[in-house]
Amino acid sequence: MAQRAVWLISHEPGTPLGGTVRFSRRYPTVEKRAKVFNGTSYVPIPEDGPFLKSLLFELRLLDEDRDFMESRDSCSRINKTSVYGLKVGGEELWPVVAFLKNGIVYACVPLVEQTLSPRPALISISAISQGFELLFGIQDFLYSSQKIDTELNTKLSQLPDLLLQACPFGTLLDANLQNSLDSISFASVTHPQKQPAWKAGAYKGKPQVSISITEKVKSMQYDKQDIADTWQVVGTVTCKCDLEGIMPNVTISLSLPTNGSPLQDILVHPCVTSLDSAILTSSSIDAMDDSAFSGPYKFPFTPPLESFNLCYYTSQVPVPPILGFYQMKEEEVQLKITVNLKLHESVKNNFEFCEAHIPFYNRGPITHVEYKVSFGQLEVFREKSLLIWIIGQKFPKSMEISLSGTVTFGAKSHEKQPFDHICIGGTAYLKLHFRILDYTLTGCYADQHSVQVFASGKPKISTHRKLISSDYYIWNSKAPAPVTYGSLLL
């Protein structure tokens, strides 16, 4: 269940090495066990330099477009998980858990408590999920409130001490590194009662509970006979409970209005102590019917100190908030485009912002645009080959707006204009970006009065809601578009 070593590598394209090891930590006692467990299949952990080189090569993060290289490009080298075998000094180091996020490669080598040949299935190696969790934990810590690069450096410099707390011998004790950081400062408190390991201390101060529901809506719209449009809501309920006492109990209920869309695919935070089976089984996999469980969704839990995601859910609302079509046709040297967007009447017509981005890939810079909009205004980014239609805070009374025009392009120069491997030929999309405050598409809300807190003092309870667009695509209906299996099944 232990890790043999862990690394953070910043990916720096264009530099001679392609990256720098920003942090590494080895666990010699685990290595000692690896040697025994792996027997003749044991491969030692390399030093940072060779590891960096080999990992970046395997992840295809070195200069990409060189010649075909069998060791990298052979069709039989298929990785279906973020677990790799690295060629190091003629041997293969496996398993290496690694992924790239925000320009940093997170990597670790989990201990396998048996021989490596034949390779055991990943599912049978307990240290694999522990390794993932460690890397996710480090990632959360680095980016929890990261604004600027200097802050990242500060956090990186805290890592050695933090891992000494959270993973002293390679066996992870807590993936929440922030908690480990807090536990250093809370260390002097005495504990008359059993203290959860995930809670470093106790809160002192005015009791308050804050609940915010953020829904993201994504959609793929095609405006085609044979392809169904799809849309989905993904909700996140975030809580911050400032309550006194070691183990205060809180129950939050999420409710839906009549005609609200049932919540599905609910995943909860590990601090939730029990779960109704209806919550556990409500799933988007099943066909929807009226008998679907529609709440209230009760979550009893003992909160940790920090802000946490109480639960995630998805939901299938009956209609997408904005339905539209996008038609783009190539006419000799120019493109003729028509866009139509319609806000559904049930949706709150009060946006924080609403924009439609219309990118043109694999073409030259925009040289000329002629257009007509029924509402809002159009901004042209010539070099980026991008149009942004700023719709603003409200749709007009008709709820329907349109844009039409022609766009002409200059000669293509590869460096500046965006390349895209989906938008080939007529395949094109527009992407909607919008945000509506104090609103959820499902109707889901946390009633202040339904929040039960079993702790000293009456807490102040605040709730927040918002709807954000995410991956909201409307595809050109005059050309082929990428579809998912779900779109085909109607």
Added chain:
Amino acid sequence: MGLLSREAWAQRLGAFRASPSAYMAAPEGEDLGRDLLSDLRSEKLSEQTKVSMLALSLEYPAQLWPDAPTAEAAATSLLDTLVLLPPRPSALRRPLLLAATTALVTGGVLGPTSGASLRLLPLLLGLASGGDLGRGFGPSSEQRPLQATACECLRELESCKPGLLGGCLGLLHGLLGQEGPVAPVQPLSLLLALALRNTLVIQARARASLQGLLTVRASPPGGGPWNWTLAQEGEAHLQPQAPSWPAAEEECGLSALEPSPEEARELRAAVAQLLDTSYLLTPVAQAQLLWLLGWALRGLRGQPPVLFKPQLVRLLGTAQLTLLHAVLALKAAFGEALFTAQDEALLLRRLTLAAQHPALPLPAHLFYLHCLLSFPENCPLGPAGEEAAPLLLEPQLCRGLLPSLLHDPMALLARLHLLCLLCAEDEQKEEKGQAQSPCHYLQELLAGLQQRAALTGGPRALATLCFQASYLVAHCLAGHHTVLAPLTHGLAQLYRARPALAPHFVDLLDQVAPELGEPLRVVLRQEVVSRPGGDEALRWHLQMLAKVADRDAQSATLGFLQAAAAHCTDWGLQQALLRVCRALLRAGVGGGLADLLQALARQLEDPDGRDHARLYYVLLSHLSGPKLGVALGPSLAAPALTSSLVAENQGFATALMVQEAPAPIRLSVGPRRAEGPVPVLQLQVEVLEPVYSLELRFRVEGQLYAPLGAVHVPCLCPGRPARPLLLPLQPRRPAPAQLDIRALYTKSTGLTCYTHLPPLPVKFADLFLPFPKAPEDARLGFFEELWDSCLPKGTESRLWCPLGPQGLEALVSRHLEPFVVVAQPPTSYHIAIRLPPDSKLLLRLEAAQADGVPVVLRTDDWAVLPLVGDYLRGLSAAV
């Protein structure tokens, strides 16, 4: 080296970390371990510096203190430093404990003979149990973190030496149940769970019982010596034992352990207690606890796994990777005993959900997808160890898990694999032929991937993805013509659009040869040869053709090459062209190719190219087909290099040169055949492996015989009786000789081999020939005539020929029968032997007695007398 400043240490540590091996190889590396230990006690260095020094020792103890004595000394020194710390709060106590533990483990010194171990263990146990150590060990504010650290150190020691804490189970159990100011739950729980599991495994192997280990509350630090018994038994148990996946642990199960009812109750109580308080643990620690307890209880009698049940619903609700993974481990460990069919279905649904939930990161999705395809089913149907869709995973459930072009490459491949599995099943059920069928969707997806890969100037990763997908499909759906035919067609189109992908095609052909190789080869060849020769992508076409050209469609291929030859202006292109010719040669293409090679030998600009063309022409016109194939095949001696020259030279070296080899042939002399005008040796031949075109060459030292002709055998196989080989001898003098024999043959691999066989003797008697038979009544006269003719030129001699028990008659019939002219059995024989080239030997054997017969002999050749003597004297021995 004297005391270093803070900056000097920072620099030193930095230099070490940059490359530990280089640093330790340099002179400054030598003292690092010693300096580190001594400077830890320096009052001039800040705690922060010391912590970073200790951090280094935690990571690289083996470099700092490479052998057991230095590790022991280091651990002792670290413990001394710890004891000498002033009683105020210090950041050094934790890392010192960790460092001492690490040094002991990595130095391999943990054991009853190590002084440092005997100091550290009671110290850790005392700290862990929260007892007063009597020395004012640190301020009270530090007690709790130190308690936790001590538990962690003990856990690490127990991990590396299973059974170490077997004697402390009772103590740990008691601590966990303690009321009032309590020890930290997580470190104690994990420590107890690990110690419990190790003890159970060791006791089960030793076929011993728990011996009340859980109930005995006495603790060794009370003054008694540490109990090493279990640890010594456990020594062998860190051996690879596949404990990672409970299903793999079948053979070393715990069923051997038979706890008493009381022990079983105690054990159950301990496990229940651990599980009940598990919500106090962090999620990752909960997962570790579940794995450990799952291992501990699996197969143990009287321990129903229902203990775990209350935890499951809570665990299934979370998205935590470690927790779901631990549930899967429990599933694998207990199967139906813990998960009914309904539970299994629910677990599968949660897993399916987690594998696609938008709130989770991609690496988690991919891992869940892997778990789904390796799901530990209650009733598995397929072969173990192979990824397959579980039975309960209905296609309906998988809808959201199917790939689309918008996915990241890794996700796409993982989901594509699932789609292939579904297609395989779908086709088994029935041919639906609907647009929505998974197979149809798969085709659309492949077409999309091909279209993307065809983008000129697109990143190589996109092309690679397309070929990986093709490989996966060919592999999973081998034999599914409805999928593979469009795939082949699509790939041909991709080649047409972007010939620069030729290396990917060659690679794909290598990888999918059994499933897709032949049809793909055909369409790609058509694709290439239908081009005009002067294409700008000629280099790729030639590379492609070198892979796909064979005997079929030779005229089109040769036509293309002829057209291409005019455009092969540089060395590289000419080499590529010649590589194709080489491939054709190997495939056994004849006539047209000879013309092409001749033309190339004249036409190519590069002299090297011309030479090669000529060489190929010579080879083509002189070597038989199979031989050519071997000559031009990849060298067996070394992996082929990219240069055709090197590859070729290696091929020739092995194939065209004669190899010296140990003989798979055995020769022996068969029975004599005394007839004909010259003596003929009958050779028996045996082979150990098939041998073709065998040529045997014989030589006789000293020109005793005329030069011997070679013997040829077309083919010999082991186990198949071979006809004897006849070797006519032409002696220049009637004398025995040694035959020196060499064999030249071709093996079934086509290699020509040469070998020196052991020499064979030609005996004096092998040269004997009879005189022509005279009519019955004239025989005596004939013999007398011969007898008289020997003198005076020759000689007469008398000698005694000893007889064996069989007597004279047997001796004659066995050795001299063909040469008898007049016989009066059993007492008198007249024998006449012709000795080539032109000598004779006449024997009179008369008046035999019991132990011998007097022989009167005459010969016209003095030189043979000693030979005859030896021969006759040897006869009785030879009977």
